Amino acid sequence: MAAIEFEGRSVALREGETVLDALLRNDEPVAHSCKAGSCGSCLLRAAAGVVPARAQSGLKDSWKAQGYFLACVCRPESDLKVTRVGADAQLGATITALHRLSDNVMQVRLHCDSPMAFRAGQYVSVIREGGLSRSYSIASLPDHGDLELHVRRIAAGRMSGWFHDQAKVGDRVSVLGPSGECFYVPGREDQPLLLVGTGTGLAPLYGILRDALRHNHRGPVHLFHGAVHPRGLYLVDELRHLAAVHPHVEYTATVLQGGDGGEVEVGAIDHVVLNRFPKLTGFRGFVCGDPSLVQTLKKKLFLSGMASRDIYADAFVPSAV
Ligand SMILES: Cc1cc2nc3c(=O)[nH]c(=O)nc-3n(C[C@H](O)[C@H](O)[C@H](O)COP(=O)(O)OP(=O)(O)OC[C@H]3O[C@@H](n4cnc5c(N)ncnc54)[C@H](O)[C@@H]3O)c2cc1C
Ligand code: FES
Incomplete structure (x- = not known):
């Protein structure tokens, strides 16, 4: 052995x-x-x-x-x-800002001790003193300096609860990464993009969307963000503003319950997406968040004509401990 x-x-x-x-x-x-x-x-x-x-x-x-x-x-x-890994993969970092984006989502900004090369949409593992480690997607762009993370509160969650209730500006953590292949690759600037996520699945999509615009993506960009209730949606004003400033960007908020049937669509997000786009041949897709939704959507996008090489996904697999 x-x-x-x-x-x-x-x-x-x-x-x-x-x-x-x-x-x-x-x-x-x-x-x-x-x-x-x-x-x-x-x-x-x-x-x-x-x-x-x-x-x-x-x-x-x-x-x-x-x-x-x-x-x-x-x-x-x-x-x-x-x-253990070296300093090229794991860095010390300081919390520079904590800002509530909704009742249960905290925006966390981290300043790494030395610059970390990453692509918007990749993720890092945040390690607290004592060794507790959880992964969070990067919502910021590389040239913005600090890493921006969106942390959803999970009931009795050890890391998310700490970020929501105890963490303070100035606290130190370690950051391992970046990892993941769910990011915008420049080229094919006229290709239609489809970005779909629920909850904090918006974090990588928010980064990917702005990265695509930064690279002068000209094709239509359709962002769908879903939540159970309207209060689970966040960055709504920022996303509506982005869509207003960039006519080729379309933002659709969806909820399972409590929507007004007007600016917020009511229904399961996969149904809303596929009702709008029954044929997805030629699209590039990004799907992030809840693992079972990611799995379902990957299959449905493929069956609707999207090439598997054009489907990028990040499933927020929970801890096994
Ligand atoms: C690649 C990747 C990227 C991720 N990106 C993000 C991100 O950008 N934002 C974000 O908020 N999270 C993200 N996650 C999830 C994150 O890593 C943690 O799993 C989450 O914050 C919960 O950790 P915790 O320590 O608070 O809860 P834990 O202490 O690990 O769990 C507490 C209890 O809640 C259960 N639980 C954990 N997660 C869930 C859930 N989603 N739904 C229901 N029950 C659950 C656990 O099984 C356990 O019983 C990502 C995960 C991966 C793998
Ligand atoms: S990849 Fe090994 S614990 Fe998550």
């Missing part, structure tokens, strides 16, 4: 066990959240040994070249020497 060497200690892996589970079983404090290869929180580095390809899937090439891997999906077949 393979063994891992971690900070001078040797840990034997059990049959089928991941590197993350073996380290946690041995009380090693390793950051993690989804345990499904989705959030990027458990990034570690192999200083020696062979990392299975699955454990590096989706990581950027420069990280792969340095041996970075996701510990929660890493089941090595031979011995590995494992270290």
Whole structure:
């Protein structure tokens, strides 16, 4: 059976066990959240040994070249020497602003100790003192300096509750990343874009929308943002303003209940989108937020004619702990 060497200690892996589970079983404090290869929180580095390809899937090439891997999906077949990641992947950061965007969404601004190269729509893992780690999508543009995150309050949520109730300007966290491939790639500026998200799924879409405009995207851009109730919508005035200033941008707010049937449409967001656009051939799509909605929409967009290479998605997979 393979063994891992971690900070001078040797840990034997059990049959089928991941590197993350073996380290946690041995009380090693390793950051993690989804345990499904989705959030990027458990990034570690192999200083020696062979990392299975699955454990590096989706990581950027420069990280792969340095041996970075996701510990929660890493089941090595031979011995590995494992270290924590370096300063190129994890930075200290200071909270510079906390601003309530709605009853349950907090806008958080983070200033990293050194500049982080990212694309609007990617995500970072925020790690609090004590090691609690959760991923949040980046709503800001790279040239705006600070990272802007939108954090939705989850009942009894350890990280979101902290951001909403306890965090203060000046508090320190660590930031790991950026990760993810859900961002605007310049080129094909006349292609129609479809952006769909519920809740804080708006965060990456807000970044992607403004990034596309920054790159002079000329094709129509259709943003759909959904919530259960109207009070779950946020940035409504900003988005209406963007649509007013850019005639090729269309913003549609949808709710399941309580809409006025006027400016806010009532209905399930996937139905609203597909009623408006039954044929999506030639579109590029971005779908973010609730994992089951992301899964459903990816399938429906594809069945409506969108090429799978044109569908970008980020599922906000919750923690497994
Ligand atoms: C790639 C990625 C990007 C993400 N981007 C964002 C973002 O931009 N904004 C944002 O607000 N969140 C985002 N998330 C989700 C975020 O990482 C956390 O999962 C979320 O903030 C809850 O963490 P917590 O510590 O507050 O709750 P936890 O302490 O982890 O959970 C508390 C309880 O609530 C349950 N729970 C957790 N999440 C949900 C949920 N969504 N619905 C119902 N029950 C839940 C848990 O199972 C647990 O029982 C993203 C996740 C991923 C993987
Ligand atoms: S990617 Fe490993 S814990 Fe989320």
